[in-house]
Amino acid sequence: MKNNKYLFLIVITYFLLGFINIHFALLGLVCMMLPFILLVRNRKKTWCQGYCPRASLISTTGKTTAKFSFKTPKFFIKGQMKWIMLIYFGISLLFITLTTIAVGRGLKPPLEYLRFLIIIPIPFELPQLIEFEGLSPWISHLSYRFYSMMMTTTILGVSLSLIFKPRTWCTICPVSTISGEYIKFMNN
Ligand code: SF4
Numbered sequence: 302m303k304n305n306k307y308l309f310l311i312v313i314t315y316f317l318l319g320f321i322n323i324h325f326a327l328l329g330l331v332c333m334m335l336p337f338i339l340l341v342r343n344r345k346k347t348w349c350q351g352y353c354p355r356a357s358l359i360s361t362t363g364k365t366t367a368k369f370s371f372k373t374p375k376f377f378i379k380g381q382m383k384w385i386m387l388i389y390f391g392i393s394l395l396f397i398t399l400t401t402i403a404v405g406r407g408l409k410p411p412l413e414y415l416r417f418l419i420i421i422p423i424p425f426e427l428p429q430l431i432e433f434e435g436l437s438p439w440i441s442h443l444s445y446r447f448y449s450m451m452m453t454t455t456i457l458g459v460s461l462s463l464i465f466k467p468r469t470w471c472t473i474c475p476v477s478t479i480s481g482e483y484i485k486f487m488n489n
Contacts, residue, residue, distance in 0.1 A: 308357035312455065315354075319448050321430045323413075324440065326448035336476045344487055346480045349471065356471060359458045363467020373465045373472060383473040390475035393419055393453075397446040404439040411442035416449045417456070423449075 315332075318325035336348035349356065363370070376382050396419055403409045415423040427448075458470035471477055 305351075306357055306361065308352070308354040309361050311354035312358045315451070316448075316455075320428050322433055323427055323429065323444045323448060324433055324436065326444040326451070327440075329447050329451050336480065340480050340483060344484060346477065346484075349477060349480065355455065355458055355474075356468065358455070359462035359470050360467045362459050363462035363469075366463045367467065370463075370467075371465050373469045377465075377469060377472045383475075383478045386473040387475045387478050389418075393450050397443065397450065400446065401439050401443045404442040405437070411438040411445070413441055413445055415445065415452060417453050419449075419453075423452075 315325075315329065318328070332354070335352070336346075339347040339352075374380075374382075400409065400412070404411045415425065415427070417423055454470075458474075461469040
């Protein structure tokens with residue numbers, strides 16, 4: 302099955318929704334869970350093979366520089382890079398979880414701004430065209446942190462697609478790494 306080429310509109314809509322209200326960022330949780338639900342159900346990478354909006358995005362951006370693109374480095378395809386990315390993903394999720402718990406318990410104020418790669422603040426404030434009243438600070442914190450993680454991985458994916466082959470991100474994508482290991486485990 303081939304990825305629908307217009308699925309990238311979902312990614313763009315997701316980031317635009319963050320400009321309307323950051324709490325829409327939590328919709329990304331669905332995107333994060335679906336690949337694994339399909340994986341467990343079908344025992345194959347159904348999401349990667351047909352439904353991934355990010356794959357559609359990087360295929361599209363990658364096409365613009367396809368003529369000048371470099372070969373995907375070997376350490377992306379067969380080396381340690383996918384494990385480095387998986388560790389980053391794990392640290393990111395741990396950071397998001399622990400800081401959200403700390404905000405929920407009133408031990409620290411919510412971080413209501415974007416960061417690249419967990420620690421680098423982005424000097425840009427999302428406009429927030431509508432406000433949702435009465436939400437707990439931890440929900441706002443979780444939303445900003447989730448949006449930051451999605452933004453970071455999307456920037457990395459698009460940048461790689463512009464420099465190397467369009468789907469280079471897929472060689473190191475944590476979803477693919479976890480899915481691959483799960484399939485190997487189940488087949489054994
Ligand atoms: S490897 Fe990652 S980016 Fe590529 S299709 Fe699968 S989930 Fe999407």
